[in-house]
Amino acid sequence: GAGVSQTPSNKVTEKGKYVELRCDPISGHTALYWYRQSLGQGPEFLIYFQGTGAADDSGLPNDRFFAVRPEGSVSTLKIQRTERGDSAVYLCASSQGRGDIQYFGAGTRLSVL
Amino acid sequence: AQSVTQLDSQVPVFEEAPVELRCNYSSSVSVYLFWYVQYPNQGLQLLLKYLSGSTLVKGINGFEAEFNKSQTSFHLRKPSVHISDTAEYFCAVSDLGGGADGLTFGKGTHLIIQP
Numbered sequence: 264g265a266g267v268s269q270t271p272s273n274k275v276t277e278k279g280k281y282v283e284l285r286c287d288p289i290s291g292h293t294a295l296y297w298y299r300q301s302l303g304q305g306p307e308f309l310i311y312f313q314g315t316g317a318a319d320d321s322g323l324p325n326d327r328f329f330a331v332r333p334e335g336s337v338s339t340l341k342i343q344r345t346e347r348g349d350s351a352v353y354l355c356a357s358s359q360g361r362g363d364i365q366y367f368g369a370g371t372r373l374s375v376l
Numbered sequence: 377a378q379s380v381t382q383l384d385s386q387v388p389v390f391e392e393a394p395v396e397l398r399c400n401y402s403s404s405v406s407v408y409l410f411w412y413v414q415y416p417n418q419g420l421q422l423l424l425k426y427l428s429g430s431t432l433v434k435g436i437n438g439f440e441a442e443f444n445k446s447q448t449s450f451h452l453r454k455p456s457v458h459i460s461d462t463a464e465y466f467c468a469v470s471d472l473g474g475g476a477d478g479l480t481f482g483k484g485t486h487l488i489i490q491p
Contacts, residue, residue, distance in 0.1 A: 296477075354420070361477060
């Protein structure tokens with residue numbers, strides 16, 4: 264596609280449930296990033312993939328958060344045992360390589376009730 | 377560790393007036409600097425970037441920014457704003473020399489254009 268695509272655009276879940284958020288990057292981009300944007304804040308870095316491997320996961324808040332990119336294209340962010348504090352907009356970005364301009368998707372708004 | 381400070385959470389400006397959105401950063405190494413704009417219910421869009429070279433960089437929609445290393449600032453300016461510029465603006469820094477891979481963002485400045 265022409266841009267970074269994220270699905271779903273909105274996700275409502277109950278506390279304790281498991282959720283998956285999907286990111287489809289720009290074709291040919293090897294680098295993929297996940298960020299979390301809480302209300303009134305700027306995006307915060309979660310994890311960076313170069314190809315299939317997670318090159319930097321230092322931003323993941325705890326072990327309930329996990330992300331994969333098995334074929335080096337689409338990525339899935341997985342959150343186990345969701346908590347109300349996980350409510351935020353989750354943004355995905357891709358770039359041609361490490362350090363190149365990052366292009367962002369519209370995000371997935373996660374609401375944990 | 378790096379950080380980005382956007383001192384103004386909101387900036388109201390009359391249409392056709394000039395505007396400056398302030399951004400200061402802290403980092404121990406050389407950085408790349410960015411301004412992104414976020415329109416309501418949309419993703420972040422790159423306005424402009426500073427990687428190296430000329431300290432005055434021009435971006436889309438008539439915006440420009442000046443990198444000042446001594447003051448560790450990267451303020452965003454536009455000489456005449458339009459109603460359509462109403463949005464949230466984020467300053468961000470990339471610290472590749474320090475090994476960080478993701479961007480560090482400021483908290484954002486909401487630009488409000490008044491008719």
